[in-house]
Amino acid sequence: MQEADRIILAYPESNTQSIVGLEGAYNRGSLHLQAEAFYSQYRGRVDGYGGGGYLQLGWFLTGETRDYNPRWGILAPHTFAGKFSTEVFARVSHTRGDDDIIDWNDYKSVTLGANLYFRSIRCSLNVLYGESREPIGAQSDGLAFVVRAQTLF
Numbered sequence: 001m002q003e004a005d006r007i008i009l010a011y012p013e014s015n016t017q018s019i020v021g022l023e024g025a026y027n028r029g030s031l032h033l034q035a036e037a038f039y040s041q042y043r044g045r046v047d048g049y050g051g052g053g054y055l056q057l058g059w060f061l062t063g064e065t066r067d068y069n070p071r072w073g074i075l076a077p078h079t080f081a082g083k084f085s086t087e088v089f090a091r092v093s094h095t096r097g098d099d100d101i102i103d104w105n106d107y108k109s110v111t112l113g114a115n116l117y118f119r120s121i122r123c124s125l126n127v128l129y130g131e132s133r134e135p136i137g138a139q140s141d142g143l144a145f146v147v148r149a150q151t152l153f
Contacts, residue, residue, distance in 0.1 A: 027068065046100050059088055065078065065079070092110050105133050107131070113127065114126075121149065125146075126144075126146040
């Protein structure tokens with residue numbers, strides 16, 4: 001699904017690419033915050049750059065907490081307080097790409113969602129609104145509803 005409707009903001013042909021990123025996370029009880037920013041340059045047949053980031057705020061309605069896992073550098077899976085767990089979240093993101101061929105474009109999105117957990121199964125329900133400066137595949141903005149089920153291990 002991710003590759004089926006991929007958004008291309010810059011022409012992807014290059015010989016080398018360098019990228020720098022910065023991530024952060026904050027937890028306080030049932031509330032957790034994640035952020036990431038990145039910058040990338042590529043060189044070769046096409047030269048260009050890209051950058052962007054996101055900010056995501058989540059809250060467990062059922063009282064769970066999520067700890068930071070320093071070994072992996074990520075927020076660890078939460079520990080269930082009961083049989084079910086419910087998390088709501090909001091995410092804003094922005095990405096910009098520029099190259100020699102198609103000039104520059106940017107994409108902004110806002111996501112509101114919920115994750116419902118039961119044992120090792122997570123069901124995500126998301127509403128996403130995105131918009132780009134220049135149309136991508138004849139579209140410049142749109143609304144999506146995403147339903148996803150995952151097995152956690």
